Amino acid sequence: ESKYTFEDIIGKSRGMIIAKEQAKKAAQTPATVLxxxxxxxGKELFAHAIHHVSKRKNQQxxxxxxxxxxxxxxxxxLFGYEGGSFTGAKKTGKKGLFEEADKGTIFLDEIGVMSLNLQAKLLRVLQEKEIIRVGGRSPINVDVRIISATNIDLKNAVKEGRFxxxxxxxxxxxxxxxxxLRERKEDMSLLVNNLIRKFNQDFGRNIKGVSPEALNILSDYxxxxNVRELENVIERAVINMKLSEEIISPKHIPALTELNKLEIIEEEPIISSESDNLIDYNLDKNNLKTIKDDTERIALLNALKST
Structure with a gap:
């Protein structure tokens, strides 16, 4: 059964509202979803939520x-196998996940990496609604709703012959x-507070919230x-907080503070009008002390030249 519902998908930004509306409409149809x-x-959350309100919600x-x-x-x-079809195969054979999911939903995550050989077999499932086990000859009918997900450009993969x-x-x-997450920064406060509630329950804490300064740091990153990384950052902050502390502040997310400094430097490189003052920060962009020292050196050189 599905673990998540649409209530578990946090966000009031325009992009998330559109995505949830599309997903709710999709749930009422038997059509494939990409x-x-x-x-x-949060693609997996959407897949669970779609199944949860579909006509197949009581199935696998x-x-x-x-x-x-x-x-x-x-x-x-995916497709199962017949007994003795390969070395190590069970004598009785084995049902595949498509058979296990019959009448239910199967979620194929990262479908873009699937080989062309398996893509052909998946196409048969979609067109004929049947599978053939590895080592078998007889088709087996399956009634499965397919939801797939990808983090690559499938249209481009088609052009390149990979899909x-x-x-x-x-x-x-x-x-x-x-x-x-960077496209919906207005959801940051909602997401952070939801994660704080989650980790309060998990770790028996009583964190009240996040300071405006810390929220700004989180929003600037x-x-x-995405949200998976945010969850990791908030969990680490809660774990490292003293029992007497109730508000997440910048000191609880030090790594993020340093990363924000680096991103500002990369977006706005310090460039002098003098060609010999140019510095390639890509050579050592993780070393903030080096960057600081080089910046001071440029300022000193320019001051000497102007005297």
Whole structure:
């Protein structure tokens, strides 16, 4: 069964409202759904939520991470195998996940890494609603709703020949884009407070909230890992706080403070009009002391030149 509902998806930004509305509409149809977005944006939450309010909600919800298994193992996991079909196979054979998910939903995460061979077999499931086990000959009927997710540009993968165009159009019936965290900074306060409640319960703490200064630091960061990274940062802050402390402040997120400084330097490089004053910070951008020393050196040189 699904673990999450639409109530678990936090956000009131325009992008999230649109994504949730699209997902709720998709849930009422049997059509395939393609969730698109960077890693950590919450694609799995959307998949669970769609299943939870669909007509299949009382049936199986099975998640498969396509990038976690090698091709041959993924094939036998998805489609099952007949007894003795390969070395180490059970004599009785084994049902695949498509058979296990019959009448329910299967969520294929990171579908963009699937091999062309497996893509052809998945296409058969979508077109014929049947599978053939590894080592088998007889088709087995399956009634499965497929939700897939990817963090790569599948259209580009089709152009490059890495993804079948016929499968792409079968999956791309209802595409839903999940915005990145940097695209919905207005949701930061909601997300942080929700995570604080979660970790208060997990760790028996009584954290009241986050200071305005700390919230500004969180909002200024670019979040390449998205909500998953934010969860990690807040969890670490709560764990490291003293029992007497009740508000997350900048000192509880020191690593993020330093990263923000680096991002500002990268976005606004210090460039003098003199060519010999140029500094390539990419050579050592993790060393803030070096950057500070070099900046002071430039200021001193310019002061000497002007006297």
């Amino acid at each position: 969730l698109q977005g960077e890693s950590g944006t 919800f099975i998640r498969v991470n396509c990038s976690a298994l090698v091709d041959t193992l993924l094939e036998s996991e 079948r165009d016929d499968l792409f159009y079968r999956l791309y019936v209802i595409p839903i884009y999940i915005p990145t 670019s979040w390449p890992g």
